[in-house]
Amino acid sequence: MLRIVLPLALLLTLCVYALPQDRIIALPTSPRRIQIAAEKTIPVFQDGQSQLEIVLPEVANRTLRFAAAELQEYFRRSCQVELPVVNAPEDGKVSIILGDNQWSRQAGLDCTVLPRDGYYLKSVGRRIYIAGVDDDKGNPAEAFGWAVFFERGTLNGVYEFLERFLGIRFYFPGEIGTVVPKHQQLSLPQMDIYDRPDFPRRRFGPAPIDRQAWFPEQEYHHRLQGRMNLNLRTESFYVPCCHSMERLKIIERFAEQHPDILAMDEHGKRHTQPGSVYYGNLCYTSPTLRDELFLDAVSHLSGEPAQNRGLRGWDPSAIQPGFFNIMPKDHFRTCYCPRCREFYQKHPESELVWDLVANIAGRLRQAGVPGYVTAMGYGHYPNPPQTVSLPDNVL
Structure with a gap:
């Protein structure tokens, strides 16, 4: 992750801050x-x-x-x-x-x-x-x-x-x-x-x-x-990067009407059992998931209340002013749906999370929505992506 974050932060110290949150993430050099x-x-x-x-x-x-x-x-x-x-x-x-x-x-x-x-x-x-x-x-x-x-x-x-x-x-x-x-x-x-x-x-x-x-x-x-x-003069702000895919209540809001957002096991069954540790794993190639996640990001980064998206509030562990986190839950489980299998034929499996991050961040950039998407190497995707390019609004 450092190879992703630090060059951007260093660049920000050499220019006028374009966004209020740029002052937060800039590395002091004076x-x-x-x-x-x-x-x-x-x-x-x-x-x-x-x-x-x-x-x-x-x-x-x-x-x-x-x-x-x-x-x-x-x-x-x-x-x-x-x-x-x-x-x-x-x-x-x-x-x-x-x-x-x-x-x-x-x-x-x-x-x-x-x-x-x-x-x-x-x-x-x-x-x-x-x-x-x-x-x-x-x-x-x-x-x-x-x-x-x-x-x-x-x-x-x-x-x-x-x-x-x-x-x-x-x-x-x-x-x-x-x-x-x-x-x-x-x-x-x-x-x-x-x-x-x-x-x-x-x-x-x-x-x-x-x-x-x-x-x-x-x-x-x-x-x-x-x-x-x-x-101890610790940090005076929090840049969120903590399991947002669970904290955004994706399953609770969308799974009933759109079961395709749930990950599929090797036998073609979706992870629909609430008692299972794998419940809540998502299909990251699902068009519905990507569209709804994009709309969540637009809503938050535009300053709208979470109620506009069917949430009681924006979870501060994952969402902070100017920052929108994209990160899977714990107990990650590979999705074996046809779309994801096709992705694995062209990319390492670990690239799928980065592809989701790049998709949402790229759409935000294209739509002119200010702010940053945060992401973290974790679990089976600890390294920076090799086959997926991340836009410059990713931290």
């Missing part, structure tokens, strides 16, 4: 800038007295307010000081100014050019700017499950600041996995940092901590795992 002075000239905390304040715009979204609260929490635990949150920088204070605002722009920080999830940490005199792109709809306090996918560049910068300058470490969820060094005094160097991820897709698979006897906060495990995604 060089990092990490300049930190050797001498610590910004007095922060000495003799029990703090010079710090946190500056938020008067109208700040939930991500910025959460970022401010995280700074307060970890300065409280690390330095035993309470940081005030104010709406404008005060002369004589050391001001940590959060977000894309009038002060950060006056300091020359342009968040519009940041790659997704990138951020700035920049000091000018006694002002420290931490700024990135933050989604107004995001809510870090409730960020677990699907709610973790929102842009939060400033919050990423705050965690970078805490790790780099206070020595905070987030090794795994909960208090037992968090290291907070104690500081009796603290000064900071002048800094000019622009940083961003190496890859747009970044995630971790947490163990089921709710079933670990040693874990003291089991009742909060979902929130703690979500919080860990924030701490």
Whole structure:
């Protein structure tokens, strides 16, 4: 799959983004800038007295307010000081100014050019700017499950600041996995940092901590795992690629009237037994299947509600704004209908899934429908296609 995805992503970094989702999948290529002075000239905390304040715009979204609260929490635990949150920088204070605002722009920080999830940490005199792109709809306090996918560049910068300058470490969820060094005094160097991820897709698979006897906060495990995604600056979006042919309820919607969409076994019988693990396998050469799948893709990528296609909703594991997944279910079973047998005479059997992907993506391209079809090498088709050409709207 990498040989398919990466060339397109690299190309996107060299051009103006044609679609909103292009910024999501583009590989960042701009060089990092990490300049930190050797001498610590910004007095922060000495003799029990703090010079710090946190500056938020008067109208700040939930991500910025959460970022401010995280700074307060970890300065409280690390330095035993309470940081005030104010709406404008005060002369004589050391001001940590959060977000894309009038002060950060006056300091020359342009968040519009940041790659997704990138951020700035920049000091000018006694002002420290931490700024990135933050989604107004995001809510870090409730960020677990699907709610973790929102842009939060400033919050990423705050965690970078805490790790780099206070020595905070987030090794795994909960208090037992968090290291907070104690500081009796603290000064900071002048800094000019622009940083961003190496890859747009970044995630971790947490163990089921709710079933670990040693874990003291089991009742909060979902929130703690979500919080860990924030701490580790994991991906802020999800490109769907997960068994869409099952999640689109193809069988439930169409099999009764169009049994030819079901795969056929070696004896000429369709897989119609709901109790069988092979139930739900489809015939990928079925014209009905291809037409209905194309109409699903057009509907979703055009922004229509799933109800227009007889669904209660677009399953987020397979369908996301700008992306439409085509992938068979687990327990794949070869179809032996005459059409599929004819295909196998001309192509390796593994090419059949790619042929379906190419067919739908090509029709979308020809119809001028914006967006991408996602596909993944899996099971008996793990490699890029050899005899089928994929259009450039396939990821």
